[in-house]
Amino acid sequence: MSEGRRIRVALAGQPNVGKSTVFNLLTGLSQHVGNWPGKTVERKEGTYSHNGISVDIVDLPGTYSLTANSAEEVIARDHIIKERPDVVVAVIDASSMERNLYLVAELLSLQTPVIVAVNMMDVADQQGLKIEPEVLQAALGVPVVPMTATKNQGIRELVEAVDELTRDGSTYEPKRPEIREDHRAVLEELEHLVAAYVPQPYPSDWVSLKLLEGDDEITAMMQKGLPEDVWEQVHDILREHEDAVVSVASGRYDWIGRMTRAALVRPGVGQVTLTEKLDRWATHPLWGLLVLAGILGTVFLLTYSLGAPLQGLLETYLVEASARLAASALAGGPSWLMGLIVDGIIGGAGTVLTFIPILIIFFAVMGLLEDVGYMSRAGYVMDRFMHLMGLHGKSFLPLFLGFGCSVPAVMGTRVIDSRAGRLLTTMLVPLVPCTARMVVLAFITPIFFGAAAPLVAWSLVGLNLLVLAVSGVVINRIAFGGERAAFIMELPLYHKPNWQTIGILIWQRSLAFFKRAGTVILVVSVVLWGLSALPTGEIETSYLASAGRLLAPLGALMGLSWQMMVSVLTSFVAKENAIASLGVLYGAGSEAGLAETLPTIMSPAAALSFLVVQMLFIPCVATVVSIFNETKSWRWTLFNLLFLLLVSFGIGILVYQVANLVT
Amino acid sequence: MRWGRSRRAVGPEHEELAKTVRKGGGYDLVEVGYDHGRRPSIASAVEAVIRGGAGRVVVVPAGKLNSSVAEVVSRLQQRHRGVEIVHVQEPADTTGRADWVIRKVREHDPDHMQAEAYFGIGRLSGLGTGETAVIHDFDAGHTVLSRLSALGFTPGSQVTMLQNYGHGPVIVGVRNTRIALGRCEAAKIRVRETACGE
Secondary structure, eight states, rough: OOOEEEEEEEEEEOSSSHHHHHHHHHHHGGOOOEEOTSSSEEEEEEEETTTEEEEEEEOOOOSSSSSSSSSHHHHHIIIIIIIOSEEEEEEEEEGGGGHHHHHHHHHHSSOOOOEEEOHHHHHHTTOOOOOOHHHHHHSSSSSSEEEEETTBBBBHHHHHHHHHHHHHTOOOOOOOOOOOOGHHHHHHHHHHHGGGGTTTTTHHHHHHHHHHHHHHHHHHHHHHHHHHHHHHHHHHHHHTTTTTTHHHHHHHHHHHHHHHHEEEEEEOSSOOOHHHHHHHHHHHHHHHHHHHHHHHHHHHHHHIIIIIIHHHHHIIIIIIHHHHHHHHHHHOOOHHHIIIIIIIOOOIHHHHHHHHHHHHHHHHHHHHHHHTTTTHHHHHHHHHHHHHHOOGGHHHHHHHHHOOHHHHHHHHHGGGGSSHHHHHHHGGGGGGGHHHHHHHHHHHHHHHHHGGHHHHHHHHHHHHHHHHHHHHHHHHHHHTOOOOOOOOOOOOOOOOOHHHHHHHHHHHHHHHHHHHIIIIIHHHHHHHHHHHHTTTGGGGSSSHHHHHTTTTTHHHHHHHHOHHHHHHTTTTTTTTHHHHHHHHTTTOSSSHHHHHHHHHHOHHHHHHHHHHHHSSSSSOOOHHHHHHHOOOOHHOOOOHHHHHHHHHHHHHHHHHHHHHHOO | OOSSSSSSOOOHHHHHHHHHHHHHHSSSSSOOBSSOOOOBBBHHHHHHHTTTTOSSSOOOOOSOOOOOHHHHHHHHHHHOTTTTTEEEOOOOSSSHHHHHHHHHHHHOOOOOOOOOOOOOOOOGGGTTTOOOEEEEEEEEOOHHHHHHHTTTTOOOEEEEEOOOOSOEEEEEEEEEEEEEHHHHHHHHHEEEEEEEOO
């Protein structure tokens, strides 16, 4: 009988167990990505419908446990405790069952019914591991469903198990883990003390356990909720048993040992897996770097051989063509309308859209490397160097992507585990010279420096990286107390990429970028165009020009005229605009014309400072929007802007004064 | 740093001490025990020496000790009446430690029978590639402790060093998974060599 029941499921699991593959299989494109309220962590939900059953699935962030060490863990447990889904499906990897069951142990101490989905059965099989799901089910007392999500096996059985459990929960009798003997009495004492004061909907036994484990969030919550004298007693107990967390964890692993003893049979020792063989190269101090360099080189190659030409095509056939179309269509109308549409909208937002091919390549590469399992090896190999800047090894790849475009670089900071690490890396991304900034560099250097142009260009790139390193150290010390998150990172087994997962990732990220282009970037381009056209329609007498003239004294310190200051300002929409604006402001008809005019109005020292400012200036609006999106903080976004303004002008002035003395 | 060949291996400073006591004093059965509830306990170390065939055991402090040691020794003596257990109740001389230990043993063991020294606890960061050890305890702050425990690093569990070049981060195998640890983090985990049957 189908009455269209809606079942609410929360999907939990440790990282690298194939949880997203399961989620994607169940929800397909019905899924929709947002953020957990007030947090910067991605939230995915979707629906699965079949035979009158509708399952609403929320994909919880992948976490190793449910202790308040990170925002992800708090989000995961809060969802289960407060939103009360009907079932929690815990996905585990058959080949690391022992470790994965730790999260299941934590989930079982909450009250929501759990179903264990043993995924990657094919990998376990390859390794010679024998798993008996029925035995595990009998031992755990909860439904166990074997699956191989990448081959689409087990999904149907999983949904049936969910359906069955929610219809009739009478046979659900989980065997929960118990704390080790040495701390049992203490736990009971704590439970007894706090039971009356535990706020709804938290279960009081779970809260006592978390208190004993030293969970920061729960401890703070109870400190507020308990009367003074009770808190004193609790606090004394906790202080005396500070390392009880080890005992609690050991207790869980004891339980896991009992559960897996019969259900899991390991082959003899001595099987060298493919992962081990690959890692001999991938994590080697020397070869690992070469492997990484090779991969990065390939990314660069792809970008320039595929991305750039595609971008060029879009430029010609989309942007310019529609500009011409619009121009002819509006030829009869008011000139401001034509200007708005052709220059403001198409010229501004349109140029940004041409970056899509490069973005897609980057999203694809990042998605592929993460899915295959290589990302953590890259982080491992680069950790030694990132360490010096107070960064995590995983910060390297997002920063590297910045050479192509800052937008996917900022989005790429999601792979970093700690918020502090993510913030710091995000702040530093704009200092990595993107291709757009390099375009300006490539145009200007030959004009002024002739044969020495490549040398000057590389030195400027080097300057950027130097500023990046120093800024990293400084910001880390000031904003984060110079601390670095502990380097503890799992190296998952390599496995074949799942193209559906990667495809969905590329689609979602590109869509997000499109939406942003359609909104904020469009608005900013129009506003900037407006400033350059009003009030007279001529850029030389516009508001933008007035702004430029206002900044002229500052510019003088750098040898830059007001026109150059304006051009720097216009680079806010897209970095390459700087050249176009110079062209317009100096009345040069074409780029070739500009190449001839520039040496007559700027000295080489001024050109140098102009370039320095360009390279270190605030990023384009697309990046600023991405930064805000990833950090969800006005403070940090503004800090980034101010910081870069100071750095770019400061160093620009320095370079000009020094260059002047020398030449 | 390499692990010794004896059944019970020794960690850096203790390795040195035990080696010196063995060589300088000419004693074979040199075992380490800790007081105040840490393992291996003094009792287990004494019993190991007794199992090794000792007729006399000299318990010498080589660091600051809790007063409960005297109790432990007297209880052990009651349990093992066939063996003479001597407790040197002087505070440890931390300067020329090995010499002092040997001197004390000689004072109390004039016939040169057995001696007591240290059981090795080392740091995970010192384990060589390919070697396996058992986690003993941790020397870490709360957050790191919590993360390590969740990942499977618990006292009594086995860890295998998969890659250690002496500098930079290491890769260890624990509970059938591969975990990369920074050098500092690996140094926060204390391990002991696996004994037979463990």
